[in-house]
Amino acid sequence: MNPLAAIGRAVLTAAAATGSLVVFAATAVGRGLIGPWYPRLVLRQMVEIGYFSLPVVGLTAIFSGMVLALQSYTGFSRFEAESAIATIVVLSMTRELGPVLAGLMVAGRVGAAMAAEIGTMRVTEQIDALTTLSTDPLRYLVFPRLIAGLLMLPLLVLVANAIGVLGGFVVSVWKLGFQPIEYINRTFEFLEPLDVISGLVKAAVFGFIVALMGCFQGYHSKGGAQGVGAATTRAVVTASILILVANYVVTELFFAR
Amino acid sequence: MSETPRLRIRGLHKRFGVKHVLRGLDLNVAAGGSTVVIGGSGTGKSVLLKCILGILQPDEGSIQVDGQELIGAAPAVVAEARARIGMLFQGGALFDSLPVWENVAFGALARRQVERRNARALAVETLAKVGLGPEVADLSPAELSGGMQKRVGLARAICTRPEMLFFDEPTTGLDPIMAEVINELIVDTVRKLGATALSITHDMGSVRRIADRVAMLYDGRIVWAGPVADLDHSGNDFVDQFVNGRAVGPIRVGAAGIGSG
Numbered sequence: 402m403n404p405l406a407a408i409g410r411a412v413l414t415a416a417a418a419t420g421s422l423v424v425f426a427a428t429a430v431g432r433g434l435i436g437p438w439y440p441r442l443v444l445r446q447m448v449e450i451g452y453f454s455l456p457v458v459g460l461t462a463i464f465s466g467m468v469l470a471l472q473s474y475t476g477f478s479r480f481e482a483e484s485a486i487a488t489i490v491v492l493s494m495t496r497e498l499g500p501v502l503a504g505l506m507v508a509g510r511v512g513a514a515m516a517a518e519i520g521t522m523r524v525t526e527q528i529d530a531l532t533t534l535s536t537d538p539l540r541y542l543v544f545p546r547l548i549a550g551l552l553m554l555p556l557l558v559l560v561a562n563a564i565g566v567l568g569g570f571v572v573s574v575w576k577l578g579f580q581p582i583e584y585i586n587r588t589f590e591f592l593e594p595l596d597v598i599s600g601l602v603k604a605a606v607f608g609f610i611v612a613l614m615g616c617f618q619g620y621h622s623k624g625g626a627q628g629v630g631a632a633t634t635r636a637v638v639t640a641s642i643l644i645l646v647a648n649y650v651v652t653e654l655f656f657a658r
Numbered sequence: 659m660s661e662t663p664r665l666r667i668r669g670l671h672k673r674f675g676v677k678h679v680l681r682g683l684d685l686n687v688a689a690g691g692s693t694v695v696i697g698g699s700g701t702g703k704s705v706l707l708k709c710i711l712g713i714l715q716p717d718e719g720s721i722q723v724d725g726q727e728l729i730g731a732a733p734a735v736v737a738e739a740r741a742r743i744g745m746l747f748q749g750g751a752l753f754d755s756l757p758v759w760e761n762v763a764f765g766a767l768a769r770r771q772v773e774r775r776n777a778r779a780l781a782v783e784t785l786a787k788v789g790l791g792p793e794v795a796d797l798s799p800a801e802l803s804g805g806m807q808k809r810v811g812l813a814r815a816i817c818t819r820p821e822m823l824f825f826d827e828p829t830t831g832l833d834p835i836m837a838e839v840i841n842e843l844i845v846d847t848v849r850k851l852g853a854t855a856l857s858i859t860h861d862m863g864s865v866r867r868i869a870d871r872v873a874m875l876y877d878g879r880i881v882w883a884g885p886v887a888d889l890d891h892s893g894n895d896f897v898d899q900f901v902n903g904r905a906v907g908p909i910r911v912g913a914a915g916i917g918s919g
Contacts, residue, residue: 521754529713530751534765534814535741 425617426547432537433544442541446549450511450608451556457510458503462561465498466490466568474577486579487587490569491562495592495600499562500554501648504607507554508614508640515546515615516636520622520629528620543620546612554608555601562600599655606651607644614640662725664689664822664854665710670719671878672705679705680716681878692848692855694865694886696900697875698909703858704748706875707824710856711743712736723822741769744815744853748827750807752799758785758810759795765818784813787850788843805836809843816847823848825857829864841867862901865889874900876909 473486519542522528531538566588573579615636622632665687672680679702687693697703708714710721712728721728723739744765752761759781766772772780782792788809799807808828815823828844829837841864848855848868857868865872866886873883874897882894889901899907 518755525749526747526751527753529708529711530745530747530753530814532713533711533740533743533745535737535768536764 421621422613422617425543425620426613429539429543429547429616432540433547437540439541439545442545443548446545447553449514450507450549450612451553454503454507454510454553454557455560457506458557458561459564461502461506462494462499462565463568465502466494466565466570467572469493469498469565470569470572470577474573483577484587486573486577487569487584488591490573491566491588491592492596494562494565494569495596496652497600497648499558499565500600500603500607501644503554503558503561503604504611504644504648505641507550507557507608508611508637508644511550512611512615512636512640513633515612516619516622516633517629519543519616519619520632521619523620523622524625524629538620543616546616547609550608550610550612551605552608554604554611558600558604562597595655599651602655603648603651606647610643610647611640614643663687664724665856666720666722666725667706667710668720670706670709670721671717672702672709672714673717679878680709680719683719683875683879685873685880685883687854687856688871689854690852691870692845692857692868693871693873694857694859694869695873695875695880696860696862696865697858698860698900698911701875702878703875704826707745707826707856707858711745711824712740741818742820743822743824744818744820745824746808746811746815746826746828748830750799750804750811752802752807752810752814754799756799757795758797758799758802761799761810762795762813762817764814769818771818780817781813784817785810787816787847788813789839804831805833805839808832808836808840812840812843812847816851819851820853822854822856823851825855825859825868827859827861828857828868829859829861834863837861837864838867844868860900862903 469490470486473489474483477483477485477489519528522542528538528542531541570581570584570588573584574581618632618636618639622628663686665685667683667685670680670683671678683706685695695703695706705714709716716729719729723742726735726739728736728739752758753764756764759778762781762784763772763777766780767774767777778795782795785792785794790806790809790813794802794806794810799810802810825844828840832840844855844857845868855868859865866889869886871883872886872889873880874894875881876896881896882892884892889897892898895908899909905911
């Protein structure tokens with residue numbers, strides 16, 4: 402087997418998949434903006450993505466904040482920098498952990514569900530049925546999910562940030578002996594609006610990615626149950642990888658000197 | 659048959675990669691009639707319907723509805739033609755996330771033929787036409803039996819009072835009694851609507867019950883077409899083998915493509 406041919410094939414496959422994804426996203430957004438709009442479906446997806454993801458994102462955030470405080474304390478105490486813990490916790494949560502962990506958790510929960518639902522609709526001809534009933538599946542199924550992902554993940558991340566900071570506060574005050582007022586003051590001392598804003602922008606990008614990958618993989622699923630299962634796996638894996646890549650890109654855009 | 663057929667297909671080709679499913683298919687469907695396309699699994703019957711509906715893009719050929727060419731036409735023209743066609747899918751293809759009444763009224767709501775506040779009443783009225791009571795309206799599709807799902811699918815197809823109705827394997831998966839009920843409903847609703855029907859099936863009982871004309875699809879082409887009365891003495895070896903269910907004959911099982919309809 403010629404290794405160059407294998408590399409060429411892989412590159413062509415990746416390029417075709419990327420092109421297909423970009424065309425899918427552009428078509429869905431383009432048609433969705435023109436309308437007709439489905440506000441009830443957007444609302445339903447917002448509840449699904451935002452409200453029902455709160456427990457899992459909240460749990461992830463609180464334990465991340467707690468462990469961050471604990472790890473920072475054990476590390477920073479080696480050079481007597483324990484006072485920086487509050488700053489470390491809040492900056493880590495708002496800039497990185499809040500959006501990335503929420504994005505990954507939502508990818509696992511919502512992205513998988515979207516791919517499974519739309520994939521099942523594909524293999525049971527429900528998407529074809531939509532078309533025969535004068536309804537564009539991209540407008541009806543995909544666009545509301547993209548909008549809901551884009552809008553709800555920043556809100557989820559705001560909540561996750563608050564819960565994560567609370568987790569750090571709880572460990573710092575009750576286990577590490579920090580003064581509550583001093584910890585709170587330290588938390589806000591070096592926090593800048595851009596730290597929060599960059600995290601929210603990341604969250605919006607991640608929300609779009611999760612919804613896009615869930616819809617794209619589900620929409621193009623083939624075969625029966627096995628095809629839907631494979632699409633669900635692909636949706637979670639590709640969304641997770643794209644979140645990590647996009648995280649670096651957005652960080653670079655905001656903070657590169 | 660009137661001079662301009664309601665549906666006229668010429669030289670239709672459709673490939674999926676190296677698999678050449680439709681190979682220059684020609685078909686006329688007369689207005690007001692009921693044509694059934696028969697053929698084995700995997701011969702491209704469902705592909706034919708999806709090409710007409712614009713769900714699949716044919717590679718070559720011509721599809722005309724009432725003389726209006728659809729291949730290469732503007733999306734609005736295709737959408738307008740599609741709006742005149744109701745479709746009953748093989749598995750019903752009911753939307754799981756919506757109750758039965760919203761499924762039935764979906765097309766009418768999408769085409770703004772009915773206000774949302776009146777849609778439930780329209781759905782209940784249409785459900786009655788397929789023999790289902792109002793108590794079904796608020797059920798989820800998952801709560802229905804296979805036969806009831808087919809009836810709801812039929813109600814959804816006729817709710818917008820389409821000029822053409824397509825039936826994809828309408829009796830597949832049903833017991834003989836329920837199959838007969840569905841056949842009867844198809845004949846009855848098509849007659850009452852005055853619609854043109856195009857069905858695909860390999861259920862010969864269904865063919866004899868619902869067809870005026872029959873066309874046999876084999877190897878991507880229509881190899882015979884004629885009145886249903888001629889089915890048993892068509893003089894066509896493909897039709898004879900298929901109708902009589904013989905393993906020996908010109909139809910090569912596994913060669914002409916055995917797979918999804």
